Amino acid sequence: MDRIFGRRSSLLALGLLGLVVLGPLALVAPLAAALALTLAAALAALLSHRKAAALSLRCDKLSAELDVLSKRLIRLEAGAAASAAITPPAADAGLASGIEEVTVEIGLLSGIVRDLASVVAAQDGEIARIKAEPRALAPVPALAPLQVSAPAPALVQPAPPAAAPPRPEPEPTARPAPFAPRPIPPPPRPADTDGFPAPATSAPAAPTRGERAREEALVAAFDRDGLEVHLQPIVVLPQRKVVSYEALARLRVEGEVLAPEAFLPVLERYGRTTDLDRRMLQRVATIARHLAGRGSEAAVAYGLSPLSLFEPGFLRSLARLVAAEPGLAGRLVVALPQASWRNLDAEQAAALAALRGRIGFLLDRPTDLRFDALALAERGVAQVKVPADLLLRQAPGRGHLADIAVEDLVAALGRAGIRLVACAVEHEGDVPDLIDLDVPFAQGSVFAAPRAVRAEVLAAPPAPPEPPALPADEPEPPPQRRPFRDFLRRAS
Structure with missing residues (x-):
């Protein structure tokens, strides 16, 4: 019946069947019909009771399962709370x-x-x-082997004792360094975009005695505080108003002022470039503090040597310098060459990211005009310095210097929030061409030559910290009355 009528219509079908059967029976035999109706009602009540009992058992079973699930959920919540108490978010x-x-x-x-x-x-x-x-100063005579045992002491240094007789050695230029890794030379840089020469890519020849004395004199002058700071302004075009400065290192040796291309290779060979950058940054901070005291909004930029980035702790010392003087925020700008920005490792990138917002970043010494403006903007670079020669007179044979036209370079950098600075402007005729290219800033001898900073400015002590301001709701303390004797004692 259930298969034919369905579970919900089976009772209705049974009721109709009972009416059809019991209706005529009630007319013929009322007692038999009443008895049959009673039996049918009893059967229906029995079936309903059995179904109700089965439903009650199922409800009890479901209730027990829900109880077990609730207990498990309570245990899981208790375990999660205990683990959170044992390992807090601070871990x-x-x-x-x-x-x-x-x-x-x-x-x-x-x-x-x-x-x-x-x-x-x-x-x-x-x-x-x-x-x-x-071998070069005292060649061994071929016919006098006995005279070799007594070389001149002023020309030949004593050789270390050896158990075996000496054997002829190959030329030192063809002999590789055993068990010593060769340092990878840094990428080449253009000659003097901000005072730093391009490092030599090949091993230099051995210096002579005069050259060695000259190098020692340069290092001694550097140690005797012969380092000077020269400032060259950066102007806005076409008004030629000074908006910032660049600090250039100069070395005074016996009354002669040397440019970085004369002494920086010597400092690199002696491992003193990081000392140079540290001393220059201290003086640049002093100059920026002096300009701020005069009410000037100009910033001071300094180009770091790429070797300083590999010095352990150099970038952290720069962060400490800026943290000690919050007033330098935005007034101190650090310049790095294009090759350094492209080859930053994870540690250097993290250290520079920690300095972002406290000092400014600048890209200089470019080798080409392929600038990834979005990547530079993400690293915090706000300015890009390009030599005017590279912008105006691109020499043939240098390949494709940019992926976009030079006329669109300023707009492409400007969309990323980066300003272009044309440096090394040496001819007055280049200024109108730069203005036609919409170059916003320029630097060079046409506008102003580098000038030395006065010694009293560099010798100025750091500015004292400002006293904390009183809260707005706290009144100022009333003036104290002092006895007249104190006034006389101070007057005397």
């Missing part, structure tokens, strides 16, 4: 700080290994040069 911050410390230590170790490799390579070159000097 994640501690883990992150631990990972950061390990990353910093790995960076320090990599810098130490890099410096050790360069020192070992330099020492190997010195040993090869020392071994080559006796």
Whole structure:
């Protein structure tokens, strides 16, 4: 019946069937019909009771299962609360700080290994040069082998004792350094876009005695505070109003002022470029503080050496310098070459990202005009310095210098919030061409030559911290009455 009529219509069908059967029976035999109706009602009540009992059992079973599930859920919530109490969210911050410390230590170790490799390579070159000097200064005569045992002491340095007789050695220029990794030379830079020459890509020849004395004199002048700071203004076009300055390093040696291309390679060979950058940054901070005290809004930029980025702790010392003087925010600008911006490792990028907003960043010494404006803007670069020669007179044979036309370079950088500065402007006739290209800023001898900063400005002490301001709702303390004797004592 259920298959034919369905579960919901089976009772209706049974009722209709009972009426059809019991109706005629009631007319013929009323007692039999009443008895049959009673039996049908009893059967229906029995079936309903059985169904109600089955439903009650199912409800009890479902209630027990819900009870078990609720108990399990309570246990899970209690376990989650206990684990949250054992490992609070602060543990994640501690883990992150631990990972950061390990990353910093790995960076320090990599810098130490890099410096050790360069020192070992330099020492190997010195040993090869020392071994080559006796052969070049005192050649051994072919017919007098007995005179070789007593060389001139002023020309030949004593050789270390050896158990085996000496064997002829190959030329030092063809002998590679054993067990010493060769340092990878930095990428080439254009000659003097902001005072730094391009480093040599090949190993320099051994210096002579006069050159060595000259280098020692340069290093001694650097140690004796012969370093000077010259400022060259950056002007806005076409008004030629000064908006910022660039600090250039100069070295005074025996009354002669040398440009960086004369002394910077020597400092690089002696490993003193980081000392130069540290001293220059201290003086640039003093100059920026002096300009702020005079009410000037001009910033001061300084171009770092790429080797300083690999010095462990240099960028952290720069962060401490800026943190100690919050007034330098936006007034101190650090310039890095294009090759350094393209080859930053994870540690350097993180250190520069931590300085973003506290100091300004500038790209200089470009090798081409392929600027990724969006990537530079994400790193915080606000200015790009390009030599005027590279913008106006692109020499043939230098390849495609940019992916876009030079006329659209200013607009492309401006959309990313980066301003273009044309540097090394040496001819007055280049100024109208730069204005036609919509170059907003320029720098060069046409506008002003670099000038030395006065010694009293660099010797100025740091500005004292400002006293904390009183809250608005707190009244000023009333003036104190002092006895007349104190006034007389101060007057005397």
